[in-house]
Amino acid sequence: MQAQINSQVSSQIVVENLNHMYRPARGQPVLAVDNVSLEVRPREFLALLGPSGCGKSTLLYLMGGFLPVEKGRILIGGKPVTGPGPDRGVVFQHFALFPWKTVRANVLYGLERAGLPKNERLKRAQAYIDMVGLQGFEDSYPSQLSGGMRQRTAIARTLAIDPDILLMDEPFGALDAQTRSLMQSELLAIWRRSPKTVIFVTHDVQEACYLAERVAVMSARPGRIKAIVETKFDRSDPHLFKQPAFIDKVDEIWALVRNEAMLAQRLEAH
Amino acid sequence: MARWTASLFRYSPLLILAALWEAVAQLGLVARSALPPLSDVIKAWFALAVTSDFWFNAVDSLYRTFAGLALAVVVGAAIGIAMASSKPVRAVLNPIVEVFYPLPKSALIPVTALWLGFGDMSKILLIFLGCMLPVTLGAYNGARGSEQTLMWSARSLGASRWRMLMDVVFPSAVPEILNGVRTALATSFVLLVSSEMIAARSGLGFMIGFLGDGGNFDAMFAVVFTVAFMGFIADRLYQYAMQRTLQWR
Numbered sequence: 001m002q003a004q005i006n007s008q009v010s011s012q013i014v015v016e017n018l019n020h021m022y023r024p025a026r027g028q029p030v031l032a033v034d035n036v037s038l039e040v041r042p043r044e045f046l047a048l049l050g051p052s053g054c055g056k057s058t059l060l061y062l063m064g065g066f067l068p069v070e071k072g073r074i075l076i077g078g079k080p081v082t083g084p085g086p087d088r089g090v091v092f093q094h095f096a097l098f099p100w101k102t103v104r105a106n107v108l109y110g111l112e113r114a115g116l117p118k119n120e121r122l123k124r125a126q127a128y129i130d131m132v133g134l135q136g137f138e139d140s141y142p143s144q145l146s147g148g149m150r151q152r153t154a155i156a157r158t159l160a161i162d163p164d165i166l167l168m169d170e171p172f173g174a175l176d177a178q179t180r181s182l183m184q185s186e187l188l189a190i191w192r193r194s195p196k197t198v199i200f201v202t203h204d205v206q207e208a209c210y211l212a213e214r215v216a217v218m219s220a221r222p223g224r225i226k227a228i229v230e231t232k233f234d235r236s237d238p239h240l241f242k243q244p245a246f247i248d249k250v251d252e253i254w255a256l257v258r259n260e261a262m263l264a265q266r267l268e269a270h
Numbered sequence: 271m272a273r274w275t276a277s278l279f280r281y282s283p284l285l286i287l288a289a290l291w292e293a294v295a296q297l298g299l300v301a302r303s304a305l306p307p308l309s310d311v312i313k314a315w316f317a318l319a320v321t322s323d324f325w326f327n328a329v330d331s332l333y334r335t336f337a338g339l340a341l342a343v344v345v346g347a348a349i350g351i352a353m354a355s356s357k358p359v360r361a362v363l364n365p366i367v368e369v370f371y372p373l374p375k376s377a378l379i380p381v382t383a384l385w386l387g388f389g390d391m392s393k394i395l396l397i398f399l400g401c402m403l404p405v406t407l408g409a410y411n412g413a414r415g416s417e418q419t420l421m422w423s424a425r426s427l428g429a430s431r432w433r434m435l436m437d438v439v440f441p442s443a444v445p446e447i448l449n450g451v452r453t454a455l456a457t458s459f460v461l462l463v464s465s466e467m468i469a470a471r472s473g474l475g476f477m478i479g480f481l482g483d484g485g486n487f488d489a490m491f492a493v494v495f496t497v498a499f500m501g502f503i504a505d506r507l508y509q510y511a512m513q514r515t516l517q518w519r
Contacts, residue, residue: 061422065425065426086426094419096420098438099518099519114428
């Protein structure tokens with residue numbers, strides 16, 4: 001019981017008064033994240049929603065430890081983030097698979113770093129490859145796979161190391177509509193089987209509403225948290241997308257995002 | 271069989287060239303001392319091939335080339351990757367590379383001979399110096415182009431910085447490194463032959479100079495052919511190895 005409580009605590013994320021300056025190689029620094037505070041409960045599925053360029057990916061990269069925290073704090077399980085680590089698994093929009101490694105070798109990579117014995121590694125890699133439905137493609141290279149299969153590989157690679165936290169940066173953004181909808185239900189099924197804290201960055205309102213328990217809506221540059229909306233629905237309902245309560249919620253969030261999206265467009269035009 | 275005839279067809283321009291050469295020389299259109307008939311050159315080659323001297327020289331040349339090249343590839347790739355991944359290293363080495371890259375490496379022939387004499391080491395050093403920079407630049411450009419999210423993925427999967435360098439940055443740079451190696455391969459043969467002609471007592475380049483000075487032009491051409499053929503084979507082997515290495519693309 002004690003262990004369970006500890007693992008719950010270690011998957012808690014607290015963001016306090018976080019600021020981040022984006023410093024391009026040329027030109028003026030831009031405030032990308034402006035005084036963001038956020039508490040993500042252990043094993044919660046939270047969507048970060050906002051227009052493009054609002055800093056939602058930057059916020060995710062800060063949580064991942066890929067960018068230095070300069071002002072404010074990010075605490076994971078009570079400890080400040082100092083760099084990347086296998087406690088936080090990451091899934092990127094463009095998959096970020098090692099192109100020179102096969103599907104199996106990609107999934108094995110994190111298990112090798114963890115120093116697991118060889119038999120254990122192979123068994124575990126196979127289990128996750130099977131879970132995402134890629135049996136038969138173990139020896140294929142990423143260039144030989146479809147977008148959906150590449151993202152499945154990336155998800156298997158990340159889940160194989162069993163991180164407490166899953167950071168997903170528009171993971172289905174590069175997929176076609178059908179593949180995306182399939183991957184969404186697969187992700188929910190995986191999450192239900194082994195609940196992890198999930199931060200899911202997206203600009204798709206319906207996707208956020210469907211997947212997440214809470215949606216944090218971000219404003220256009222500089223990125224602030226504009227509102228946090230509860231979005232708890234019965235996700236096993238095959239007609240969820242047609243339920244009035246769901247449609248109303250999508251409308252409500254869409255209204256919050258619309259202004260920001262228009263503002264973001266104007267910012268991009270400049 | 272089909273493949274064999276296909277490559278025969280591919281190289282048929284060479285056969286035509288050979289026939290032209292033979293005809294021009296046999297008809298006496300050029301002086302014999304300028305261009306002996308191809309058939310005589312081939313005869314001279316077989317005469318050389320039965321002497322142990324020829325093979326000792328060939329082995330010397332091969333050893334010098336590959337020792338120099340191997341050093342150039344290993345050191346060049348390491349330096350290029352170090353420059354790409356560390357600002358201080360880049361600040362120190364960039365100006366040095368910029369100045370030395372356009373330097374004609376054959377100008378170093380007397381220098382390496384002065385330092386290390388007429389033996390193997392001066393050739394190895396020369397080829398190493400002459401071939402390192404193309405590899406360095408390839409590794410540098412390739413490593414700089416390695417994708418941010420790939421590096422991040424490795425780190426979040428538990429890789430240390432050093433492991434990330436070896437597992438992501440280096441393999442990302444391999445295609446560009448291999449391009450640099452191809453340039454280096456061609457340069458190495460140029461440097462080998464010219465340095466052996468100028469400052470050596472053995473090697474195929476030395477033989478070319480020696481036979482030419484002695485007026486033995488049939489044999490001189492035979493050695494020139496040998497060197498050309500070695501370069502060709504090395505390039506083919508390189509191409510084959512590159513395809514094998516990059517099969518993931």
